[in-house]
Amino acid sequence: MRLAALLACGGALALAACSATTGTGSDAESASASDPSVGADGRAPFASTYRRYPGVPTALVGATVFDGAGGRIDNGIVLFADGEVVGIGDASLAIPAGYTQIDGSGKFVTPGIIDIHSHLGDYPSPSVPAHSDGNEATSPTTPDVWAEHSVWPQDPGFSRALANGGVTSLQILPGSANLVGGRSVTLKNVYSRTVQGMKFPGAPYGMKMACGENPKRVYGGRGRMPSTRMGNFAVNRQTWLDAKAYDGKKRDLAKETLKGVLDGEILVHNHCYRADEMALVMDMAKEMGYRVSAFHHAVEAYKIGDLLRDNDVCSAIWADWYGFKMESYDGIPENAAFLQREGACVVIHSDSDREIQRLNQEAAKAQAAGRRLGIDISDATVIGWITLNPAKAMGVDAMTGSLEAGKMADVVLWNGNPLSVYSRPEKVWVDGALLYDAIDRKRRPVSDFELGQPGEGDVK
Amino acid sequence: MKRFLSLAVSAIALAASPAAAQDVAITNATVATGDGSDPIEGATVVVRGGRVVAAGSGVGAPAGMPVIDGSGMWVTPGMFSPLTTLGLWDVGAVQSSNDQSASDSPFSAALDVATALNPSSQHVAVNRAGGVTRASILSFPSSSIFGGQGAIVDLGADADMLVRRRAFQYVAMGEQGARIAGGSRTASHALLRNALREARQYGRDAQIPGGSAAPERNPTGDDIGVDPRLIDSRSERGNDVLLTRFDAAALVPVVRGEQPLYVGVERASDIRQVLALKREFPRIDLVLVGASEGWLAANEIAAAGVPVITDPVGNLPEAFEELAATQSNVGRMVRAGVKVAIGGLTNGIEKPLNATQYAGNLVALGKIPGAAGLSWGQAFATITSAPAEISGYGGRFGVLAPGAAGDLVIWDGDPLELSSAPTRVFIDGVEQPLDNHQTRLRDRYRDLDESDLPKAYDW
Secondary structure, three states: OOHHHHHHHHHOOOOOOOOOOOOOOOOOOOOOOOOOOOOOOOOOOOOOOOOOOOOOOEEEEEEEEEOOOOOEEEEEEEEEEOOEEEEEEOOOOOOOOOOEEEEOOOOEEEEOEEEEEEOOOOOOOOOOHHHOOOOOOOOOEOOOOEHHHOOOOOOOHHHHHHHHHOEEEEEEOOOOOOOEEEEOEEEEOOOOOOOOOOEOOOOOOEEEEEOOHHHHHHHHOOOOOOOOHHHHHHHHHHHHHHHHOOOOOOOOHHHHHHHHHHOOOOEEEEEOOOHHHHHHHHHHHHHHOOOEEEEEOOOOHHHHHHHHHHOOOEEEEOOOOOOOOHHHOOOOOOHHHHHHHOOOOEEEOOOOOOHHHHHHHHHHHHHHHHHOOOOOOOHHHHHHOOOHHHHHHHOOOOOOOOOOOOOEOOEEEEOOOOOOOOOOEEEEEEOOEEEEEOOOOOOOOOOHHHOOOOOOOOOO | OHHHHHHHHHHHHHHHOOOOOOOEEEEEEEEOOOOOOOOEEEEEEEEEOOEEEEEEOOOOOOOOOOEEEOOOOEEEEOEEEEEEOOOOEOOOOOHHHEOOEOOOOOOOOOOEHHHOOOOOOHHHHHHHHOOEEEEEEOOEOOOOOEEEEEEEEEOOOOOOOEEEEEEEEEEEOHHHHHHHHOOOHHHHHHHHHHHHHHHHHHHHHOOOOOOOOOOOOEOOOOOOOEOHHHOOOOOOOOOOOOOOHHHHHHHHHHHOOOOOEEEEEOOHHHHHHHHHHHHHOOOOOEEEEEOOOHHHHHHHHHHHOOOEEEOOOOOOOOOHHHOOOOOOHHHHHHHHOOOEEEOOOOOOOOOHHHHHHHHHHHHHHOOOOOOOOOOHHHHHHOOOHHHHHHOOOOOOOOOOOOOOEOOEEEEOOOOOOOOOOEEEEEEOOEEOOOOOHHHHHHHHOOOOOOOOOOHHHOO
16 A cells, blocks of 8 residues: 555655576677767776676467567567577477477467556565655756666566566666766666666666756746746756767767767667657757657657657656646556557557556556457567567667567566466566566565565575 | 537536436347356346346347347446546646645645545546546555545546545555654564554543543545544544544544555555554454465465555566566466456556556466456456455446446447447446547547648637
8 A cells, every 4th residue: 555655745756596507798888989978997887797697598378469569470480598588489399409498388478568658676576765766856857877876776666677577678867857867778577686687788878868847847846847748848948059079089978968869879868758848859859969769657648649650759647647747647558549640659658566567567558458449469479568668768779679680688477368467477588588477476576675575595 | 610510519518417217128239247157148238227127138128218229239337446546637747737645734644535535636537538437545654554535436427526535545555654653664563553542542542431521423425434533522632543533533534444455566565564553453344455475375365355556567576566567467366266456556656447458468478378357257357246345336337237227338439448438338327428539539530631720719
């Protein structure tokens, strides 16, 4: 029961014991050529040290396979080995020698689920002030802060997202107090002692921006700019103009991030609810020479599906949240279906340590709302809303998000159709390593925080 | 324009004369009665005079009664959503529209949510369309550990949503109560005990035989008469009282056990402290709210005969008082014999109508080794009959049984499944409109065509 938490939410910022082996990521992740922020050791700062855990060559046989890219194979076969998908196909696909076969009859296989909008680690459990590390709410623009420096890798939330949601990758974003909140970080959902050990190798950075009510309220409440939506835009545009003038001679962390966006190397994730405001942001992006990768919380995206499609911007949305703040008043459950109808990119996101455990169910609700209007979107397409589409918007679709030979073996075996309320992940592999197994108690991570506590290791 | 006129006329008609209950039989449907039993296929439900007459497989449609063919459909009682704030707000973050709490009020236990209810709130309409027909409404504690007196309501599309006012009192204990009361659980317990003792004394003072301080009771038509001191204030009180007369009077029915005390509490040790209150105030009628760690004290809760209203999917240690939170909480408590209802899904984010999804999750949990789920019938009961029983309406709401209110929902499939939705909703036998702000936006944006006129003309 979260009576107190719910009350606060109304006004708030709505807001294995395996040895490591050599992974798919390069040993010392190389910094991009135009990035001036190469450390004295020649590496990008805080480079990923993620290594995939060992797995065995595995053949999932007989399940219904949704490949994440819109494809469906009944009685399919999925093969993976050495951390990568080897191939998928129908029952005629040859299974190489040495593969462990898992009977998937009556079950379903999808790519690992991806949450494009999470604050796990930055707003971890327990939710106490000492853990409130998601908003550097001290200046309207803080492009210099990096979400990864706030991530507590022991957040118990990571395990729930894995076990109940089949989440294998997630983007941790700064909160929405600021017009520019800072850099995001993309993680593999694998516990590590360090955040570097969770960082998705080769994932581009994102930059969080926020429209609308939050920045103007936070800073207007302190008697400083911005206090209005027009103030929001004025500060944003000047910030971009200053960044464009940056010559890089004297290092400036804020400008390095903004420059990364202008150079197309850092992807913009813009918290923005209202249709009219999204249209203004897309125009500002054109004026300043960047592009928005995705609007997050875009509850009114359905009003401008055509515009979003034409600008190639994804809408990361909830299935049915609405009404908690003025800019969410026009939220409708048909949002995703209307966007899909227009040919625009749909992503279902969570922004919640609870809903991240049920992105499959949220997607199913959004699908059902469309179906009742005669907009029939296939299960295979809907799975893409929580796999390949978020991967695209996060810039990791060449590596994960769908079951294709050569991609990371991020795979979920569900005990029924994942779009049914009665289904749960049975097994989850990350880079081919079995990291959750519903029927093996030891294949369930327990964070440091939970050791010795009531309910330790329980089925949560 | 013609369309506008017809809409206006029908709206006026609806406001002027509440629709009459219709007698109806729904045949050949899958019927879930809400009482914990499994769904029955090929069954019939008969409603006459606003009440259920019969429901089951051996039931025939009475001659001459209008019949709805329920083939392929499910028929269930409407959902009963306990502990919502429906009708108390429009937009959560717009304070002027939000009557969920009264943080600057000098009063607490005396606050009566019935005075703030707005049946025209969009959230009432949205949840009605989602199959919620009854609810209990609370106001959140903020300036005091007492939230005030909650109400039982219906979600019918008419001017009066109140079924029973002053149906329960809400008090926050645990971390929230401790913070409000002064910083520690010790403070909230002292405050609670003092309040209940003051109320007990105040109640006795009003009953001096033959005393002039005991004016005639003034019944108002609900089960709890207006306390005389709200009309006549002659009763003298001690000079060290903490409660205002209004608040003390409001707590008299609580200490007398005439009005249930809903206690917000999460931690197992806190639950045990609440159960122990019965030793000092034996007549108190307790309901636990929250109880994330209820499974750790399930046998004690069951032995005390105290029911629980809980959020079933909390499985994170979001607070130190919830370290043992697990989705198996409901299943384990039910196994121990505790009556459990799903509730507290209060704001725009967690809509009460999503209780079906949460109940479905409890069914799904049954397939996970080591977890405790519920059968379909048990899960459905947690959102229908169990909350009705806890709210004092057992056999009357949340169930399809002879004599129960004609609160029916016809669904296009299994109501717990994500793909299903209500197609028709009846409250007291009156068929309800299912449109609202959301459906109007949906209809406007079925296409993006503005070739003739802007969207603002499309209505």
